[in-house]
Amino acid sequence: GSPFWRRGYATEMCEAILEYAFAEDGLNLEKVALCTTRDNKPSKRLASKLGFRLYATNRHDNLNLYYKYRNRTR
Numbered sequence: 001g002s003p004f005w006r007r008g009y010a011t012e013m014c015e016a017i018l019e020y021a022f023a024e025d026g027l028n029l030e031k032v033a034l035c036t037t038r039d040n041k042p043s044k045r046l047a048s049k050l051g052f053r054l055y056a057t058n059r060h061d062n063l064n065l066y067y068k069y070r071n072r073t074r
Contacts, residue, residue: 005042014050022070034066 020026034052036043044064047054052066 010046011049014046018050018068029070031067031069034068036064036066038062038064 018032021029021032032052033055034047034050036047038057039062047066050068052068054064055067056065057063058065
């Protein structure tokens with residue numbers, strides 16, 4: 001909820017999820033996708049902060065698709 005916005009909780013949680021997703025003893029994934037609405041500026045900032053890069057924009061559904069690759073960004 002809004003009382004918890006801008007306190008770094010989402011960043012901290014997402015960093016832990018990404019660490020587990022890419023870890024060899026975790027999910028061992030090569031890439032992770034993130035989807036936001038195009039006008040959701042806080043989510044776009046978070047995606048950038050986490051190292052995600054914009055991959056595609058779907059104007060019909062008003063969505064942005066981002067990817068983050070293991071050990072590198074693309």
